[in-house]
Amino acid sequence: MTEKLNLFIGGSSVKSTTKNWIEVLNPATQEVLCEAPCATDEEIESAISSAKEAFFSWRETPPPERSRVMMKYQDLLKINQDEIAEILSKENGKTFEDAKGDVWRGIEVVEQAANITPLLMGETVENVAREIDSYSYTQSLGVCLGITPFNFPAMIPLWMFPMAIACGNTFILKPSEQDPMTSNKLAELFTEAGAPPNLLQVIHGGKDQVDQLIRHPDIRAISFVGSVPVGQYIYKTGTEHLKRVQSFAGAKNHMVVMPDANKNKTIDSLVGASVGAAGQRCMAISVAVFVGSSKEWIEDLKKEMEIVKPGPWDSKESGFGPVISAQAKEKITGLIEKGKSEATCLIDGSNCEVEGFPDGNWIGTTLFSGVKTESEIYKTEIFGPVLLCIEVDTLEGAIELVNANPYGNGTSIFTASGRSARKFRHEIEVGQVGINVPIPVPLPFFSFTGWKQSFYGDLHAYGKQAVRFYTETKTVTERWFEEDEESTKNLTINLE
Numbered sequence: 001m002t003e004k005l006n007l008f009i010g011g012s013s014v015k016s017t018t019k020n021w022i023e024v025l026n027p028a029t030q031e032v033l034c035e036a037p038c039a040t041d042e043e044i045e046s047a048i049s050s051a052k053e054a055f056f057s058w059r060e061t062p063p064p065e066r067s068r069v070m071m072k073y074q075d076l077l078k079i080n081q082d083e084i085a086e087i088l089s090k091e092n093g094k095t096f097e098d099a100k101g102d103v104w105r106g107i108e109v110v111e112q113a114a115n116i117t118p119l120l121m122g123e124t125v126e127n128v129a130r131e132i133d134s135y136s137y138t139q140s141l142g143v144c145l146g147i148t149p150f151n152f153p154a155m156i157p158l159w160m161f162p163m164a165i166a167c168g169n170t171f172i173l174k175p176s177e178q179d180p181m182t183s184n185k186l187a188e189l190f191t192e193a194g195a196p197p198n199l200l201q202v203i204h205g206g207k208d209q210v211d212q213l214i215r216h217p218d219i220r221a222i223s224f225v226g227s228v229p230v231g232q233y234i235y236k237t238g239t240e241h242l243k244r245v246q247s248f249a250g251a252k253n254h255m256v257v258m259p260d261a262n263k264n265k266t267i268d269s270l271v272g273a274s275v276g277a278a279g280q281r282c283m284a285i286s287v288a289v290f291v292g293s294s295k296e297w298i299e300d301l302k303k304e305m306e307i308v309k310p311g312p313w314d315s316k317e318s319g320f321g322p323v324i325s326a327q328a329k330e331k332i333t334g335l336i337e338k339g340k341s342e343a344t345c346l347i348d349g350s351n352c353e354v355e356g357f358p359d360g361n362w363i364g365t366t367l368f369s370g371v372k373t374e375s376e377i378y379k380t381e382i383f384g385p386v387l388l389c390i391e392v393d394t395l396e397g398a399i400e401l402v403n404a405n406p407y408g409n410g411t412s413i414f415t416a417s418g419r420s421a422r423k424f425r426h427e428i429e430v431g432q433v434g435i436n437v438p439i440p441v442p443l444p445f446f447s448f449t450g451w452k453q454s455f456y457g458d459l460h461a462y463g464k465q466a467v468r469f470y471t472e473t474k475t476v477t478e479r480w481f482e483e484d485e486e487s488t489k490n491l492t493i494n495l496e
Protein backbone atom coordinates (compact mmCIF):
# COMPACT_ATOMS: atom_id res chain seq x y z
CA MET A 1 0.00 0.00 0.00
CA THR A 2 1.20 3.47 -0.86
CA GLU A 3 2.29 5.53 2.15
CA LYS A 4 -0.06 8.38 3.04
CA LEU A 5 1.82 11.50 4.09
CA ASN A 6 0.60 13.11 7.29
CA LEU A 7 -0.12 16.71 8.05
CA PHE A 8 1.83 18.20 10.92
CA ILE A 9 -0.50 19.86 13.38
CA GLY A 10 -0.02 20.46 17.08
CA GLY A 11 3.60 19.29 17.17
CA SER A 12 2.93 15.84 15.73
CA SER A 13 1.95 13.99 12.58
CA VAL A 14 -1.78 13.90 11.97
CA LYS A 15 -3.60 11.63 9.51
CA SER A 16 -5.72 13.68 7.14
CA THR A 17 -9.39 12.84 6.69
CA THR A 18 -9.39 14.22 3.14
CA LYS A 19 -10.64 12.30 0.12
CA ASN A 20 -8.22 14.14 -2.19
CA TRP A 21 -4.67 12.87 -2.39
CA ILE A 22 -1.80 13.85 -4.70
CA GLU A 23 0.73 11.24 -5.83
CA VAL A 24 4.34 12.19 -5.14
CA LEU A 25 6.53 10.59 -7.80
CA ASN A 26 10.23 9.83 -7.98
CA PRO A 27 11.12 11.87 -11.10
CA ALA A 28 13.82 9.38 -12.14
CA THR A 29 11.49 6.35 -12.12
CA GLN A 30 7.84 7.51 -11.72
CA GLU A 31 7.61 5.24 -8.65
CA VAL A 32 4.91 6.56 -6.30
CA LEU A 33 6.78 7.57 -3.14
CA CYS A 34 3.68 8.55 -1.18
CA GLU A 35 0.36 10.31 -1.45
CA ALA A 36 0.11 13.82 -0.04
CA PRO A 37 -3.21 14.98 1.37
CA CYS A 38 -5.09 18.06 0.21
CA ALA A 39 -5.92 19.27 3.72
CA THR A 40 -9.61 19.80 4.46
CA ASP A 41 -11.10 23.17 5.44
CA GLU A 42 -11.46 21.93 9.03
CA GLU A 43 -7.83 20.78 9.19
CA ILE A 44 -6.64 24.18 7.97
CA GLU A 45 -8.91 25.91 10.47
CA SER A 46 -7.58 23.71 13.28
CA ALA A 47 -3.93 24.38 12.29
CA ILE A 48 -4.49 28.15 12.25
CA SER A 49 -6.41 28.24 15.52
CA SER A 50 -3.78 26.17 17.35
CA ALA A 51 -1.02 28.39 15.88
CA LYS A 52 -2.96 31.46 17.04
CA GLU A 53 -3.33 30.11 20.55
CA ALA A 54 0.35 29.13 20.75
CA PHE A 55 1.34 32.64 19.66
CA PHE A 56 0.15 34.24 22.91
CA SER A 57 2.61 32.28 25.05
CA TRP A 58 5.43 32.09 22.46
CA ARG A 59 5.60 35.87 22.07
CA GLU A 60 6.19 36.13 25.84
CA THR A 61 9.11 33.70 25.62
CA PRO A 62 12.35 35.71 25.94
CA PRO A 63 14.29 35.93 22.65
CA PRO A 64 17.38 34.16 24.09
CA GLU A 65 15.14 31.23 25.05
CA ARG A 66 13.71 31.14 21.51
CA SER A 67 17.27 31.20 20.19
CA ARG A 68 18.15 28.15 22.27
CA VAL A 69 15.51 26.13 20.39
CA MET A 70 17.11 27.26 17.12
CA MET A 71 20.59 26.32 18.39
CA LYS A 72 19.39 22.82 19.12
CA TYR A 73 17.54 22.73 15.79
CA GLN A 74 20.57 23.68 13.69
CA ASP A 75 22.52 20.99 15.51
CA LEU A 76 19.87 18.34 14.73
CA LEU A 77 19.70 19.45 11.08
CA LYS A 78 23.47 18.98 10.81
CA ILE A 79 23.30 15.53 12.42
CA ASN A 80 20.45 14.53 10.09
CA GLN A 81 21.72 16.32 6.97
CA ASP A 82 22.33 13.11 4.99
CA GLU A 83 18.95 11.62 5.88
CA ILE A 84 17.10 14.80 4.89
CA ALA A 85 19.15 15.00 1.67
CA GLU A 86 18.20 11.43 0.77
CA ILE A 87 14.46 12.08 1.22
CA LEU A 88 14.89 15.27 -0.79
CA SER A 89 16.84 13.62 -3.62
CA LYS A 90 14.27 10.87 -4.02
CA GLU A 91 11.31 13.19 -4.32
CA ASN A 92 13.02 16.07 -6.15
CA GLY A 93 15.56 14.20 -8.27
CA LYS A 94 18.60 16.36 -7.51
CA THR A 95 21.93 14.65 -6.90
CA PHE A 96 22.89 13.77 -3.33
CA GLU A 97 25.66 16.41 -3.17
CA ASP A 98 23.29 19.05 -4.48
CA ALA A 99 20.61 17.97 -1.98
CA LYS A 100 23.11 18.27 0.87
CA GLY A 101 23.84 21.81 -0.35
CA ASP A 102 20.09 22.53 -0.32
CA VAL A 103 19.90 21.48 3.33
CA TRP A 104 23.11 23.32 4.22
CA ARG A 105 21.95 26.67 2.84
CA GLY A 106 18.87 26.27 5.05
CA ILE A 107 20.96 25.43 8.11
CA GLU A 108 22.82 28.72 7.63
CA VAL A 109 19.53 30.59 8.04
CA VAL A 110 18.74 28.62 11.21
CA GLU A 111 22.16 29.68 12.56
CA GLN A 112 21.12 33.27 11.90
CA ALA A 113 17.78 32.66 13.67
CA ALA A 114 19.74 31.30 16.64
CA ASN A 115 21.37 34.73 16.93
CA ILE A 116 18.17 36.72 16.66
CA THR A 117 18.30 38.83 19.84
CA PRO A 118 20.59 41.67 18.63
CA LEU A 119 18.50 41.96 15.46
CA LEU A 120 15.38 42.50 17.58
CA MET A 121 16.82 45.46 19.46
CA GLY A 122 15.00 48.75 19.20
CA GLU A 123 16.32 52.32 19.04
CA THR A 124 16.41 55.20 21.51
CA VAL A 125 16.81 58.96 21.27
CA GLU A 126 16.95 61.07 24.40
CA ASN A 127 15.57 64.64 24.40
CA VAL A 128 13.59 64.53 21.15
CA ALA A 129 12.11 67.65 22.79
CA ARG A 130 13.10 69.01 26.20
CA GLU A 131 12.74 66.21 28.77
CA ILE A 132 10.97 63.99 26.26
CA ASP A 133 12.56 60.70 25.14
CA SER A 134 11.58 58.36 22.29
CA TYR A 135 12.35 54.71 21.86
CA SER A 136 11.12 51.78 19.81
CA TYR A 137 10.56 48.06 20.37
CA THR A 138 10.14 45.28 17.88
CA GLN A 139 7.19 43.03 18.67
CA SER A 140 5.92 39.79 17.15
CA LEU A 141 3.18 39.79 14.52
CA GLY A 142 1.09 36.65 15.03
CA VAL A 143 0.47 33.68 12.72
CA CYS A 144 2.64 33.83 9.56
CA LEU A 145 2.30 31.71 6.42
CA GLY A 146 4.90 30.27 4.01
CA ILE A 147 4.14 28.85 0.54
CA THR A 148 7.15 27.21 -1.08
CA PRO A 149 8.21 25.86 -4.52
CA PHE A 150 9.51 22.43 -5.51
CA ASN A 151 13.07 23.35 -6.40
CA PHE A 152 14.59 23.86 -2.91
CA PRO A 153 12.45 21.68 -0.60
CA ALA A 154 14.73 22.24 2.41
CA MET A 155 16.39 25.62 1.90
CA ILE A 156 13.28 27.66 1.12
CA PRO A 157 11.07 26.48 4.01
CA LEU A 158 14.14 27.12 6.19
CA TRP A 159 14.40 30.68 4.82
CA MET A 160 10.99 31.28 6.35
CA PHE A 161 9.81 29.54 9.50
CA PRO A 162 13.00 29.73 11.62
CA MET A 163 13.23 33.53 11.18
CA ALA A 164 9.50 34.07 11.73
CA ILE A 165 9.41 31.82 14.81
CA ALA A 166 12.62 33.24 16.30
CA CYS A 167 10.92 36.66 16.00
CA GLY A 168 8.17 35.32 18.31
CA ASN A 169 5.57 34.32 15.71
CA THR A 170 3.93 30.99 14.92
CA PHE A 171 3.93 29.56 11.41
CA ILE A 172 1.91 27.59 8.85
CA LEU A 173 4.02 26.01 6.08
CA LYS A 174 2.41 24.90 2.78
CA PRO A 175 5.22 23.17 0.86
CA SER A 176 5.13 22.22 -2.83
CA GLU A 177 2.85 19.26 -3.50
CA GLN A 178 5.56 17.92 -5.84
CA ASP A 179 8.08 17.22 -3.07
CA PRO A 180 6.34 17.61 0.31
CA MET A 181 8.12 14.86 2.29
CA THR A 182 11.18 16.94 3.15
CA SER A 183 9.01 19.47 5.02
CA ASN A 184 7.59 16.77 7.29
CA LYS A 185 11.11 15.72 8.23
CA LEU A 186 12.05 19.36 8.94
CA ALA A 187 8.98 19.70 11.18
CA GLU A 188 9.69 16.46 13.09
CA LEU A 189 13.23 17.64 13.87
CA PHE A 190 11.89 21.01 15.00
CA THR A 191 9.74 19.26 17.63
CA GLU A 192 12.73 17.12 18.60
CA ALA A 193 14.71 20.34 19.11
CA GLY A 194 12.30 21.25 21.91
CA ALA A 195 10.01 23.63 20.04
CA PRO A 196 6.73 23.85 21.97
CA PRO A 197 3.81 22.24 20.10
CA ASN A 198 1.85 24.36 17.61
CA LEU A 199 4.63 26.81 16.68
CA LEU A 200 4.95 25.15 13.27
CA GLN A 201 2.12 23.47 11.37
CA VAL A 202 2.59 21.79 7.97
CA ILE A 203 -0.46 21.85 5.69
CA HIS A 204 -0.28 19.95 2.41
CA GLY A 205 -2.20 20.57 -0.79
CA GLY A 206 -2.40 22.84 -3.81
CA LYS A 207 -4.29 25.91 -4.98
CA ASP A 208 -7.46 25.33 -2.91
CA GLN A 209 -5.50 25.08 0.32
CA VAL A 210 -3.42 28.16 -0.59
CA ASP A 211 -6.60 30.10 -1.37
CA GLN A 212 -8.09 29.35 2.02
CA LEU A 213 -4.85 30.19 3.83
CA ILE A 214 -4.07 33.51 2.13
CA ARG A 215 -7.56 34.88 2.80
CA HIS A 216 -7.78 33.75 6.42
CA PRO A 217 -8.28 36.69 8.82
CA ASP A 218 -5.82 35.25 11.37
CA ILE A 219 -2.86 35.12 8.95
CA ARG A 220 -0.82 38.29 9.46
CA ALA A 221 2.04 37.86 6.96
CA ILE A 222 2.66 35.73 3.86
CA SER A 223 6.02 34.65 2.42
CA PHE A 224 5.78 33.10 -1.03
CA VAL A 225 8.44 31.67 -3.36
CA GLY A 226 7.50 30.30 -6.78
CA SER A 227 6.64 31.24 -10.36
CA VAL A 228 5.71 34.71 -11.64
CA PRO A 229 1.97 34.19 -12.28
CA VAL A 230 1.40 32.56 -8.89
CA GLY A 231 3.66 35.12 -7.19
CA GLN A 232 1.63 37.97 -8.64
CA TYR A 233 -1.61 36.26 -7.63
CA ILE A 234 -0.43 35.70 -4.04
CA TYR A 235 0.81 39.29 -3.77
CA LYS A 236 -2.40 40.78 -5.15
CA THR A 237 -4.75 38.53 -3.14
CA GLY A 238 -2.74 38.74 0.07
CA THR A 239 -2.51 42.53 0.00
CA GLU A 240 -6.17 42.81 -1.03
CA HIS A 241 -6.89 40.97 2.22
CA LEU A 242 -4.67 43.55 3.94
CA LYS A 243 -1.81 41.23 4.80
CA ARG A 244 1.89 41.85 4.74
CA VAL A 245 3.26 39.93 1.70
CA GLN A 246 6.70 39.16 0.32
CA SER A 247 6.57 37.26 -2.96
CA PHE A 248 9.69 35.88 -4.63
CA ALA A 249 9.09 34.92 -8.24
CA GLY A 250 10.73 33.70 -11.46
CA ALA A 251 13.94 34.68 -13.18
CA LYS A 252 16.07 34.83 -16.31
CA ASN A 253 19.63 35.36 -15.14
CA HIS A 254 22.42 36.60 -17.40
CA MET A 255 26.16 36.10 -17.14
CA VAL A 256 28.20 38.74 -18.99
CA VAL A 257 31.48 37.38 -20.36
CA MET A 258 34.22 39.94 -21.04
CA PRO A 259 37.10 39.01 -23.39
CA ASP A 260 39.64 39.69 -20.60
CA ALA A 261 38.08 37.06 -18.28
CA ASN A 262 39.85 33.83 -17.30
CA LYS A 263 38.56 31.58 -20.09
CA ASN A 264 38.63 28.19 -18.35
CA LYS A 265 37.09 29.46 -15.11
CA THR A 266 34.39 31.27 -17.10
CA ILE A 267 33.45 28.17 -19.08
CA ASP A 268 33.47 25.91 -16.00
CA SER A 269 31.26 28.38 -14.15
CA LEU A 270 28.86 28.74 -17.07
CA VAL A 271 28.37 24.98 -17.35
CA GLY A 272 27.77 24.45 -13.61
CA ALA A 273 25.53 27.49 -13.23
CA SER A 274 23.34 26.70 -16.24
CA VAL A 275 22.76 22.95 -16.06
CA GLY A 276 23.42 22.20 -12.35
CA ALA A 277 20.21 20.99 -10.65
CA ALA A 278 18.88 20.51 -14.23
CA GLY A 279 18.66 24.30 -14.51
CA GLN A 280 15.86 24.30 -11.92
CA ARG A 281 17.32 27.08 -9.79
CA CYS A 282 15.90 30.57 -9.56
CA MET A 283 19.52 31.77 -9.63
CA ALA A 284 20.62 29.50 -12.53
CA ILE A 285 22.38 31.27 -15.38
CA SER A 286 20.15 30.83 -18.40
CA VAL A 287 21.68 33.47 -20.72
CA ALA A 288 25.38 33.98 -21.49
CA VAL A 289 26.12 37.41 -22.97
CA PHE A 290 29.41 37.27 -24.86
CA VAL A 291 31.05 40.67 -25.26
CA GLY A 292 33.30 41.25 -28.30
CA SER A 293 35.83 38.52 -29.04
CA SER A 294 34.73 36.32 -26.10
CA LYS A 295 32.16 34.83 -28.53
CA GLU A 296 35.03 32.68 -29.85
CA TRP A 297 34.70 30.62 -26.63
CA ILE A 298 31.25 29.30 -27.53
CA GLU A 299 32.81 26.31 -29.33
CA ASP A 300 34.78 25.35 -26.17
CA LEU A 301 31.69 25.88 -24.05
CA LYS A 302 29.84 23.42 -26.29
CA LYS A 303 32.54 20.77 -25.78
CA GLU A 304 32.38 21.15 -21.99
CA MET A 305 28.58 21.07 -21.91
CA GLU A 306 28.51 17.85 -23.93
CA ILE A 307 30.51 16.07 -21.23
CA VAL A 308 27.94 16.69 -18.46
CA LYS A 309 25.15 14.10 -18.35
CA PRO A 310 22.05 13.67 -16.21
CA GLY A 311 21.53 10.59 -14.06
CA PRO A 312 20.04 9.22 -10.83
CA TRP A 313 20.57 11.04 -7.52
CA ASP A 314 22.79 8.37 -5.96
CA SER A 315 25.31 8.00 -8.79
CA LYS A 316 28.58 9.95 -8.60
CA GLU A 317 28.56 10.05 -12.42
CA SER A 318 25.39 12.16 -12.55
CA GLY A 319 26.02 15.80 -13.41
CA PHE A 320 22.42 16.59 -12.49
CA GLY A 321 19.08 14.83 -12.06
CA PRO A 322 15.83 14.63 -14.00
CA VAL A 323 13.42 17.58 -14.20
CA ILE A 324 10.65 17.49 -11.63
CA SER A 325 7.74 16.09 -13.68
CA ALA A 326 6.62 14.76 -17.04
CA GLN A 327 4.70 18.05 -17.54
CA ALA A 328 7.84 20.09 -16.87
CA LYS A 329 9.72 17.90 -19.38
CA GLU A 330 7.02 18.45 -21.99
CA LYS A 331 7.10 22.23 -21.49
CA ILE A 332 10.92 22.37 -21.76
CA THR A 333 11.17 20.12 -24.83
CA GLY A 334 8.40 22.18 -26.45
CA LEU A 335 10.46 25.32 -25.90
CA ILE A 336 13.60 23.63 -27.26
CA GLU A 337 11.65 22.71 -30.39
CA LYS A 338 10.43 26.30 -30.75
CA GLY A 339 13.99 27.56 -30.20
CA LYS A 340 15.22 25.59 -33.21
CA SER A 341 13.27 27.95 -35.45
CA GLU A 342 14.43 31.04 -33.55
CA ALA A 343 18.19 30.47 -33.05
CA THR A 344 21.00 27.98 -33.74
CA CYS A 345 20.70 24.83 -31.64
CA LEU A 346 24.27 23.67 -30.90
CA ILE A 347 23.26 20.87 -28.49
CA ASP A 348 19.77 19.38 -28.30
CA GLY A 349 19.05 17.50 -25.07
CA SER A 350 15.42 16.66 -25.90
CA ASN A 351 15.84 12.97 -26.67
CA CYS A 352 17.94 12.09 -23.67
CA GLU A 353 18.08 8.55 -22.30
CA VAL A 354 19.65 7.26 -19.11
CA GLU A 355 20.49 3.57 -18.97
CA GLY A 356 18.39 1.66 -16.46
CA PHE A 357 15.92 4.54 -16.04
CA PRO A 358 13.65 4.45 -19.07
CA ASP A 359 10.85 6.40 -17.39
CA GLY A 360 12.82 9.31 -15.92
CA ASN A 361 12.11 12.94 -16.86
CA TRP A 362 15.50 13.31 -18.49
CA ILE A 363 16.64 16.29 -20.50
CA GLY A 364 20.26 16.56 -21.58
CA THR A 365 22.30 19.76 -21.69
CA THR A 366 21.01 22.06 -24.41
CA LEU A 367 22.81 25.04 -25.97
CA PHE A 368 21.59 27.74 -28.34
CA SER A 369 23.63 30.50 -29.99
CA GLY A 370 22.59 33.58 -31.95
CA VAL A 371 19.58 34.07 -29.65
CA LYS A 372 17.49 37.23 -30.17
CA THR A 373 15.75 39.04 -27.34
CA GLU A 374 12.38 38.89 -29.18
CA SER A 375 12.43 35.07 -29.29
CA GLU A 376 10.18 32.86 -27.17
CA ILE A 377 13.14 31.00 -25.65
CA TYR A 378 14.60 34.31 -24.43
CA LYS A 379 11.35 35.71 -23.09
CA THR A 380 10.27 32.56 -21.19
CA GLU A 381 11.76 31.16 -17.99
CA ILE A 382 12.61 27.67 -19.33
CA PHE A 383 13.67 26.19 -15.94
CA GLY A 384 15.60 23.31 -17.52
CA PRO A 385 19.26 22.55 -18.44
CA VAL A 386 19.20 24.99 -21.34
CA LEU A 387 21.71 27.81 -21.95
CA LEU A 388 21.17 30.63 -24.47
CA CYS A 389 24.11 32.57 -25.97
CA ILE A 390 23.78 36.18 -27.11
CA GLU A 391 26.57 38.25 -28.64
CA VAL A 392 27.04 42.02 -28.09
CA ASP A 393 29.87 44.43 -28.96
CA THR A 394 30.39 46.32 -25.72
CA LEU A 395 29.92 46.17 -21.95
CA GLU A 396 27.45 49.07 -22.29
CA GLY A 397 25.43 46.94 -24.74
CA ALA A 398 25.48 44.00 -22.29
CA ILE A 399 24.30 46.18 -19.39
CA GLU A 400 21.53 47.66 -21.54
CA LEU A 401 20.37 44.15 -22.52
CA VAL A 402 20.31 42.84 -18.93
CA ASN A 403 18.51 45.96 -17.67
CA ALA A 404 15.85 45.67 -20.38
CA ASN A 405 14.95 42.17 -19.16
CA PRO A 406 11.83 42.19 -16.98
CA TYR A 407 13.38 39.87 -14.37
CA GLY A 408 16.02 40.91 -11.85
CA ASN A 409 16.93 38.01 -9.58
CA GLY A 410 20.64 37.34 -10.23
CA THR A 411 23.39 38.23 -12.67
CA SER A 412 27.14 38.01 -12.92
CA ILE A 413 30.11 39.35 -14.83
CA PHE A 414 33.34 37.50 -15.56
CA THR A 415 36.21 39.91 -16.14
CA ALA A 416 39.78 40.72 -15.09
CA SER A 417 39.04 44.44 -15.10
CA GLY A 418 38.13 46.16 -11.83
CA ARG A 419 36.80 49.09 -13.83
CA SER A 420 34.38 46.92 -15.88
CA ALA A 421 33.30 45.09 -12.74
CA ARG A 422 32.64 48.34 -10.89
CA LYS A 423 30.63 49.80 -13.77
CA PHE A 424 28.57 46.58 -14.00
CA ARG A 425 27.93 46.41 -10.25
CA HIS A 426 26.89 50.05 -10.14
CA GLU A 427 24.66 50.19 -13.23
CA ILE A 428 23.02 46.77 -13.32
CA GLU A 429 19.34 46.61 -12.28
CA VAL A 430 19.37 43.19 -10.64
CA GLY A 431 19.22 42.24 -6.95
CA GLN A 432 22.08 39.76 -6.60
CA VAL A 433 25.29 40.48 -8.47
CA GLY A 434 28.29 38.17 -8.89
CA ILE A 435 31.74 39.33 -9.94
CA ASN A 436 33.58 36.23 -11.15
CA VAL A 437 31.01 34.30 -9.07
CA PRO A 438 28.31 32.64 -11.21
CA ILE A 439 25.52 32.11 -8.66
CA PRO A 440 25.78 34.90 -6.09
CA VAL A 441 23.27 33.72 -3.47
CA PRO A 442 23.94 35.85 -0.38
CA LEU A 443 24.57 34.35 3.07
CA PRO A 444 21.81 34.94 5.63
CA PHE A 445 23.37 37.98 7.36
CA PHE A 446 22.62 39.76 4.06
CA SER A 447 19.21 39.62 2.40
CA PHE A 448 18.06 37.68 -0.66
CA THR A 449 17.05 40.57 -2.88
CA GLY A 450 15.30 39.97 -6.23
CA TRP A 451 14.28 43.05 -8.25
CA LYS A 452 11.62 43.84 -10.85
CA GLN A 453 9.35 40.86 -11.78
CA SER A 454 11.46 38.55 -9.61
CA PHE A 455 10.03 40.06 -6.44
CA TYR A 456 6.84 41.72 -5.23
CA GLY A 457 6.80 43.35 -1.81
CA ASP A 458 9.18 45.57 0.08
CA LEU A 459 11.18 43.55 2.57
CA HIS A 460 13.33 40.65 1.38
CA ALA A 461 14.11 37.17 2.73
CA TYR A 462 16.35 36.44 5.71
CA GLY A 463 18.88 38.84 7.30
CA LYS A 464 17.79 42.12 8.91
CA GLN A 465 15.06 42.70 6.34
CA ALA A 466 13.36 39.43 7.31
CA VAL A 467 13.30 40.55 10.94
CA ARG A 468 11.55 43.74 9.85
CA PHE A 469 9.11 41.66 7.77
CA TYR A 470 8.21 39.37 10.67
CA THR A 471 7.92 42.06 13.38
CA GLU A 472 6.00 45.21 14.16
CA THR A 473 7.78 48.29 15.48
CA LYS A 474 6.27 50.13 18.42
CA THR A 475 7.58 53.63 19.08
CA VAL A 476 7.07 55.22 22.48
CA THR A 477 7.48 58.92 23.21
CA GLU A 478 7.77 59.53 26.94
CA ARG A 479 7.62 62.45 29.35
CA TRP A 480 7.49 62.42 33.15
CA PHE A 481 6.17 65.36 35.19
CA GLU A 482 7.56 66.51 38.50
CA GLU A 483 4.95 66.40 41.23
CA ASP A 484 4.02 70.08 41.93
CA GLU A 485 3.78 71.45 45.49
CA GLU A 486 0.00 71.79 45.45
CA SER A 487 -0.64 68.15 44.59
CA THR A 488 1.97 66.94 47.07
CA LYS A 489 0.19 68.95 49.76
CA ASN A 490 -3.16 67.41 48.80
CA LEU A 491 -1.63 63.98 48.85
CA THR A 492 -0.26 64.56 52.34
CA ILE A 493 -3.63 65.85 53.54
CA ASN A 494 -5.40 62.88 52.05
CA LEU A 495 -3.05 60.51 53.68
CA GLU A 496 -3.71 62.08 57.06
Ligand code: NAD
Nearest residue numbers: 148149150175176206207210226227230248249250251282
Ligand atom coordinates in the same frame (compact mmCIF):
# COMPACT_ATOMS: atom_id res chain seq x y z
P1 NAD B 1 4.75 27.38 -8.50
O1 NAD B 1 4.45 28.83 -8.57
O2 NAD B 1 4.10 26.48 -9.46
O3 NAD B 1 4.37 26.80 -7.05
C1 NAD B 1 4.82 27.43 -5.87
C2 NAD B 1 3.80 27.19 -4.75
O4 NAD B 1 2.55 27.79 -5.10
C3 NAD B 1 3.50 25.70 -4.49
O5 NAD B 1 3.43 25.51 -3.10
C4 NAD B 1 2.15 25.48 -5.15
O6 NAD B 1 1.35 24.53 -4.50
C5 NAD B 1 1.48 26.85 -5.07
N1 NAD B 1 0.63 27.12 -6.22
C6 NAD B 1 0.80 26.68 -7.50
N2 NAD B 1 -0.17 27.16 -8.31
C7 NAD B 1 -0.98 27.91 -7.53
C8 NAD B 1 -2.14 28.69 -7.78
N3 NAD B 1 -2.68 28.77 -9.00
N4 NAD B 1 -2.71 29.34 -6.75
C9 NAD B 1 -2.19 29.28 -5.51
N5 NAD B 1 -1.08 28.56 -5.22
C10 NAD B 1 -0.47 27.89 -6.21
O7 NAD B 1 6.36 27.26 -8.56
P2 NAD B 1 7.24 25.95 -8.73
O8 NAD B 1 7.09 25.39 -10.09
O9 NAD B 1 7.03 25.04 -7.57
O10 NAD B 1 8.71 26.57 -8.54
C11 NAD B 1 9.48 27.05 -9.61
C12 NAD B 1 9.38 28.55 -9.72
O11 NAD B 1 9.81 29.16 -8.51
C13 NAD B 1 10.30 29.12 -10.80
O12 NAD B 1 9.60 30.13 -11.49
C14 NAD B 1 11.46 29.72 -10.01
O13 NAD B 1 12.15 30.78 -10.64
C15 NAD B 1 10.75 30.20 -8.80
N6 NAD B 1 11.66 30.38 -7.67
C16 NAD B 1 11.96 31.64 -7.29
C17 NAD B 1 12.85 31.85 -6.26
C18 NAD B 1 13.21 33.24 -5.83
O14 NAD B 1 13.80 33.38 -4.78
N7 NAD B 1 12.89 34.27 -6.57
C19 NAD B 1 13.43 30.75 -5.61
C20 NAD B 1 13.07 29.46 -6.02
C21 NAD B 1 12.18 29.28 -7.05
